[in-house]
Amino acid sequence: METTSQSPSTAARIALHPCYSEQAHRHFARLHLAVAPACNIQCHYCNRKYDCSNESRPGVVSELLTPEQAAQKALAVGAAIPHLAVVGVAGPGDPLANPDRLFATFRALAEKAPDLTLCVSTNGLALPEQVEELVKYRIGHVTITINCVDPSIGARIYPWIFWNHRRIRGRKAAEILIDQQQKGLEMLVARGVLVKVNSVLIPGVNDEHLREVHRVVTAKGAFLHNIMPLIARPEHGTYFGLTGQPEPTADQLRILREACAGQGGATGMMNHCQQCRADAVGLIGQDRGAEFSWEKVAAETVDWQAAVAKRTAVRAAIERRIVLHSQIHHPTSAPASPSGQRTGALQSETLRMAVASNDGRTVDAHFGHAREFLVFDVSPMGARLVERRDIERYCSGPVTCGDAAPALAGAIAALRDCAILLCARIGFEPWRALEDAAISPNSERAGEPIIDALLAVGAEWRDRAPRAVSPAGQRLCA
Amino acid sequence: MAFRIVACCTGCWACLPLCPRQAIRAAAPHFEIDPARCTECAGDYPDPQCASICPIEGAIVDAAGQPLNPPGSLTRLPPAPATPLPIS
Incomplete structure (x- = not known):
């Protein structure tokens, strides 16, 4: 529409x-x-x-x-x-x-x-x-x-x-x-x-x-x-x-x-x-x-x-969340760079990050359960929502994605221009797959407000050179 | 003189409200026509109503057992062969 x-x-x-x-x-x-x-x-x-x-x-x-x-x-x-x-x-x-x-x-x-x-x-x-x-x-x-x-x-x-x-x-x-x-x-x-x-x-x-x-x-x-x-x-x-x-x-x-x-x-x-x-x-x-x-x-x-x-309350919460995204984070001046360019990793000041979130306010989604990712450009000036990416949109295979492997590949394709993925939890296999695709998964900010998490991770990123982080110590699911 | 509904009826309800004699019953496993009530719509409509909306070829038959909607007449698909073709 x-x-x-x-x-x-x-x-x-x-x-x-x-x-x-x-x-x-x-x-x-x-x-x-x-x-x-x-x-x-x-x-x-x-x-x-x-x-x-x-x-x-x-x-x-x-x-x-x-x-x-x-x-x-x-x-x-x-x-x-x-x-x-x-x-x-x-x-x-x-x-x-x-x-x-x-x-x-x-x-x-x-x-x-x-x-x-x-x-x-x-x-x-x-x-x-x-x-x-x-x-x-x-x-x-x-x-x-x-x-x-x-x-x-x-x-x-x-x-x-x-x-x-x-x-x-x-x-x-x-x-x-x-x-x-x-x-x-x-x-x-x-x-x-x-x-x-x-x-x-x-x-x-x-x-x-x-x-x-x-x-x-x-x-x-x-x-x-x-x-x-x-x-x-x-x-x-x-x-x-x-x-x-x-x-x-x-x-x-x-x-x-x-x-x-x-x-x-x-x-x-x-x-x-x-x-x-x-x-x-x-x-x-x-x-x-x-x-x-x-x-x-x-x-x-x-x-x-x-x-x-209950429906009335949930509806109001969802509508608030939609308005929040469209008003606070909607791109205003600079158009999003075309997907596929790793702008986040190339530019020293701006980093492109994806967030798996269900409620739209906090980092609360399990990577494997996320239906969409929120993609942000993060700089010292703040975080700007570039777009929401429906994972299904990247799944060009059969309608029923029965196998985990194509679904994972689809999710990774959806994140290909992002340097970091924030989520609440992530399994070991997707962790490895993301790292292989040069996307750093991060579940250390589980439960935090999205903006706080983005700015904190952005600051950490600028303070130190990117390095491989072991999944040990992160919140891994069984 | 009465029609009959046979096993290939899917129970879609299309015929039931159309019957001018309320002769159709939503029975299981398939709908049924009460032979005492069915008049084949004679005097009520030019065409028998149940057979005019029924989407399933062969589901309604006349007193002689002949389908009112023979194979191919509704779907335009060629009738299926009487015996399965050997798989080559």
């Missing part, structure tokens, strides 16, 4: 939503409730046999919930994960093809979790008839998947829709779907709902066309456009997967996103989407769904009032 300028009220509305704010996705968690099994269309990238726990992609869930179960699950997750901010319904079918189940779930949450933002993701076919109901339930964020605005392209993506009690096929089906999507988009924007448009990039089908889609949804006032790569593997059993339809390359995706961003307009481009499952739990990119299966949450008695209070 880098390209949009927002009014203060819009900024406040997205500040807690991980799918609408690039910044929020680092701090706030979301929960997808799988209450909506039925669908009213067929897409060639989906199959309706959704019972699979080993896949991570939209439309896939492990267990279907009733509205009562879904509300109980949301309350349990909201008590266990105080940084939960958003509860969405995204499937496994289309939420608006299951209006009774959808709105029963939202009714149950309105009383016991009034602080949580509710959102919905839809294919748009039933959207116009449900807009008033969505507004009534204060659904401020709606995602519509729009893959085309041209029926001849739509006919290659959607084999059929169910419309007015009939199954409609081919170009006619695509015409109706496109009309409904566009009408729904206009109605939502007119009512002040923030609309995110998801588009699946399907090479050879809609790749060139998505620029036109971007132009149209921008003109109609979509808040954000999220172009996602097609997922099409034979083992998923989808039409595209079984017919050899290629997935886009990372370059194809990047070039198209940049081209759309370059078209101008107020609609931002989303670049941090992880294409979550329809029952995902936690921060984007960290699915904790297995911890909160229905079996595990069914018997829980949740003190929902205490949970609301």
